[in-house]
Amino acid sequence: MPPSGRAGLEQVAAHAGVSRATVSRVVNDVPTVAPELRRRVEESIRVLGYQPNLAARTLVTRRTDTIALVASEPDVRVFGDPFFSGIVRGVTMEAGAAGLQLVIMMTQSPEEIRRVSRYLTSGAVDGVLMISEHESVDPLPPALQAAAVPLVIGGRPMQPGVSVPYVDNDNVGGARMAAEHLRGLGRTVIGTVAGPQDMTAGLDRLDGFRDGLGPAFDPGLVEPGDFSQAGGEAATARLLARAPHLDALFAASDLTALGALKALHDAGRRVPDDVALVGFDDIEVAAFSSPPLTTVRQRTVLQGRAMVRLLLARIRPDRVVDGDGIPDARGVDHLVLPVELVVRASTSGCESWPCR
Structure with a gap:
């Protein structure tokens, strides 16, 4: 053992009966090591408690993991x-x-x-x-x-x-489903509290909502939001002030929808009797709100x-x-x-x- 008491490459090599270079290749994930040699080295690493020098390995592999x-x-x-x-x-x-x-x-x-x-x-x-x-x-x-x-x-x-490269959820398709669901309920005054228009999720969900309503889409029933609960409450209050006969609302996030629930309650509008409400995200609390929230589930x-x-x-x-x-x-x-x-x-x- 070295003075520090920690095993080094030499100790692992001796224990496994291989060269120091073979141990180094195993530690650095070089794929050319024979399976049996790799198994012996890995077993010796486990027995001796060897800890690789991360700085040295980075110099060799040019990777930091x-x-x-x-x-x-x-x-x-x-x-x-x-x-x-x-x-x-x-x-x-x-x-x-x-x-x-x-x-x-x-x-x-x-x-x-x-x-x-x-x-x-x-x-x-x-x-x-x-x-x-x-x-x-x-x-x-x-x-x-x-x-x-x-x-x-x-x-x-x-x-x-x-x-x-990017990974996204189908924001357009999800918002389209929400709008079609509200329209299918027979609602006629359908508005939305949109997401931020400086983010693609906000833009795409508004596009999907517009597509889902088709000719029934009314730009005057769009109120910008910020995906937050407080923003949803304020935006819904503004929307109700100019569209008091609103009978359906798509909120671009579940937090926005929770804020909308409060604004609708404060305005004396019942959900879903007076206003049908759909959110987006399916966060955990959506199933336990009052009433439980219809929403678009993204994972x-x-x-x-x-x-x-x-x-x-x-x-x-x-x-x-x-x-x-x-x-x-x-x-x-x-x-x-x-x-x-x-x-x-x-x-x-x-x-x-x-x-x-």
Whole structure:
């Protein structure tokens, strides 16, 4: 044993009866090692408790086995919004299964963006995942591209001229289903509290809503929101002030819908008797609101996992796995995950679940 008491490559090599170079190849995941030799080295590593020198391994492999998740939002929203927490959970699950470390970073101010950019382009990570990209020109994607740092974005990229692999949910199709459901109920004054129009999710959900209503779409019944509960409440109050006979509402997120519920209650409008309400996301609380919320279900945990797989296909294709409801990430530049309409009492008035 070395003076520190920790086993080194030489001790592992002697215990396994192989050369030091063979141990080094196993530790650095070089695929040319014979299976029997690899088994012996891995067993010796386990018995001796060998811990590789990560700095030395990085010099040899030019890999850090670390990826970063960057959100262009304040930390209170990243950790408080169920959408973001689902993405983080999925990324953490898939990164851990692939043997990768994860660094989570938030950027808001220009100084934060510069600091994060310096870190990400310094060779500290093997790749980057980004979520919550806004229309305002974010210098981070171009900087990462210029430094040849692999990047995957959660959601269709917003910036013109930025061609980056991405994983999205079918926002257009989901919003179209919501609008068609409301129209199918016989509602005639159908409005929406839209998502932010500087984000592709907000734009796509408004496009899908417009498509689903067809000629019945009224631009005067569109009120901008910000995907938050407080924003949904305020936007619904504004919409009701100019459209008091509103009888159906599509909220572009479940948090927005929860705010809309309060605004409708405060205005004396019953859900679904007076106003049928549909949200988007199917966060956990949607099933327990009063009344339970009809919503478009998107699988944010699955989206986070798919983002990691799309990144792995570029940085560690040997670690990409298949299945678990995630499309094959090899050889594609984007993935769009399916969504589904979940009908509950905010549109149907049914008392048993699931609504039929």
